[in-house]
Amino acid sequence: MLKAVWMSDPHFVHQGEVLGYDPRVRLNAAIDHINQHHGDASFCVISGDMVNHGNAPDYQALRDHLDKLAIPFLPMAGNHDDRALLRAHLPLPATCMADFIQYSIQTPNGLIVCLDTQKKGSDAGEFCTKRSSWLREVLDNAGDIPVYLFMHHPPMPLGLPMQDRDRMQDGDAFLDLIAEYPCVKYIFIGHVHRAITGTMRGVPFSTMRSILFQTPAPRPEWDWNSFEPGKEAPNLGVISISGEAIILQYEQFCEQNLGLSTLCTD
Ligand SMILES: [Fe+2]
Known part of the structure; x- marks a missing residue:
């Protein structure tokens, strides 16, 4: 069996807060939870937006925090990331492309493929010819070996009016x-x-809550001017792959108000 942990969108900053939450407190809570309960996992995938502002002090401090994980971690690029700084501060597998944060990991239960969907200077994503050619070659070589894809941007609308506009462009390709x-x-x-699950052209998919702040459900309607973080507690994912079974547990690792700045005293 392959057991892996999945966390998403830490939006780390080395000081201060993001939308009223302290990212250090949230990340530490996730790390403590993983070390206490999931030290037997093979690795932890972090599906992008590693930092909020894409600067070097944030990546360095993020590395210092993530080094406390008892299991290896696999960083990915989101729209908030800087590829060069991510590469300079965080460990990447030897299979990683030279120009993109895109790589594959062989496991006894199949191939984990982490994609780079960043479109520089945009909150929306893209998947250019270079990246898709790389993926095609990996999938050609995989043959009958099962492949599990991780990516930051969804390639299709998910019924989330505010987020759908920032999905991968030309996701149909x-x-x-x-x-x-x-x-x-x-x-x-x-x-x-947000946590959403479904199938797209027969392929099952899941999204993940941020370990920092959540987006509200699409109803009642909201836009980025009226946006306030959703009230759900953060989750991380525990993935088990065995035979033909793929199981994702959404797991709460702290209370909703942990790290909320209005509750902090100094
Ligand atoms: Fe993002």
Whole structure:
């Protein structure tokens, strides 16, 4: 069996807060939870938006925090990340592309493929020819080996009016590619800060809550001017893959108000 932990969108800053939450407190709570309960997992995938502002002090402090994890971690690029700084401060597998934070990990239960969907200077994503050619080659080589994809931006609308506009651009081309390869068994998606699950062209997918702040449900309607973080507690994911079973447990690792700045005293 393969056991892996999945966390998403830490939006780390080395000082101060993000939308009223202290990212250090939230990340530490997630790390403590993983070390206490999931030290037997093979690794922890972090599906992008590693930091909030994409600067060097934040990546360095993030590295110092993540080094406390008892299991290896796999960082990914989101729209808030800086590829060069991410590469300079966080460990990446040897299979990583030179120009993108995109790589594969072989496990006894299949291939984990972490994609780079960043479009520089945009909150929306993209998947250029270079990245899709790389993925095609990986999938060609996978043959009958099951493949599990992780990506920051969703390639399709999810019924979230505010987030859907910032999905991967030309996601249909990506989905056309995936549809050619029955070896792709599951897609794990970040970016939307909500837990949604479904299938797209027959391929199951799940999104993940942020470990920092959540987005509200689409109803009652809201927009970025009226946006306030949702009231749900953060989650991380515990993924078990065994035979043909893929199980994702959404797991709460702290109370909703942990790290909320209005509750902090100094
Ligand atoms: Fe994002």
